[in-house]
Amino acid sequence: MTTGWAEARQVARDAAEPLExxxxxxxxxxxxxxxxxxxxxxxLPLCDTSAMDGYAVRGPAPWTVVGRRLAGPCSPDAALEPGQAFEIATGAPIPVGTEAVLPVELSTVDEGVVTGVLPARDHIRRRGEDxxxxxxxxxxxxxxxxxxxxxxxxxxxxxxxxxRRPRVRVVVSGDELLTAGLPTPGQVRDAIGPLLPGLITAAGGELVDTQFVADRAGALSEAMACDDVDVVAVCGSTSVGPADHLRPVLGTLKAEILVDGVACRPGHPQLLAALPDGRHVVGLPGNPFAALAAGHTLLGPLLSGLAGRSPMAPLTGRLRGAVTARATETRLVPAIRTDDALVPVGRDRAGNLWGAAMADVLAVVPPQWTGPEVEVLPL
Missing domain, CATH: 3.90.105.10 (Molybdopterin biosynthesis moea protein, domain 2)
Structure with missing residues (x-):
């Protein structure tokens, strides 16, 4: 059963107990x-210290300079008598008996005698004041x-x-994928492999490795058989076509499906599962922008929870422009933040990252939205 976008994110968050x-x-x-x-x-400060370069003084002017003190360890026994002064640096402990610090720019020194008018503030930072x-x-x-x-x-x-950081293995499936060079007809350059490391790191995770596998159930099952990670992110193979093997493999592994499809565009065919050994599997669509949207929907909240991060209050903004809400699905719309609004950038088809690359945020447009306020996900 398809899960609503906000509910799916909450399920991913709730599934994650902070790691050891x-x-x-x-x-x-x-x-x-x-x-x-x-x-x-x-x-902080550890003791009473000077807030200014100048002279620590006691009593009324004039003051005779009897010592000098810089920041750093110093004798605790130094003391001032009325009419005496210590030349002192910012951050240096003040001598016992200091009543104020006369800033150097307000002082006049002549043959070891300081004069000046004390300001209203004493320019002393008291112990534990900060x-x-x-x-x-x-x-x-x-x-x-x-x-x-x-x-x-x-x-x-x-x-x-x-x-500790949650450890993540990325498994990218697809016979058509090319990881370097120019594709030929029938091939496409992999965009999800380069996309995910930054998303994983931003959510508090650690990428262990990325494996590319053919569209075969055996290859996918073998790549998922690892006990040194907390999360396996499978890219592609999440739909129900003849080359989509993730669900049958999860069934063989006796996984509990927590989210099976999310009511959002792009990124509808995504899933979240818990394996009997405690690992989680996140299934991301094979289209790059859909994978990015799913990463922010399920993978990011899951990793954030495993990393122990406290939930953040949602960020919001006012969306401007011709954006049409769907009846039952949440739209994730690439947008740029301006001084007073969020402006959609367009170019947001599921297989195209151009719009997302131009954007600052994804604007979350809920079903039947009438505007203008929306939640935003920083990119």
């Missing part, structure tokens, strides 16, 4: 997902972005507990 947790260094964590909350191990020790700074399910890794380092982490 591993410990990795910060350098290895980029793109992985935190498996536990991250509290700050230290306060992040108190123990404060949760990142939540479980957060993707380790470059900024997140920098934050983790700043609050004391050398390694992180994360979910």
């Amino acid at each position: 947790t591993i410990t990795v260094t910060l350098g290895e964590a980029l793109g992985l997902v935190l498996s536990e909350h991250l509290p700050a191990l230290v306060s 992040i108190p020790r123990g404060r949760r700074v990142l939540h479980r399910g957060t993707v380790a972005t470059p900024a997140a890794l920098g934050l983790a380092a700043s609050v004391g982490y050398d390694s992180l507990r994360v979910h």
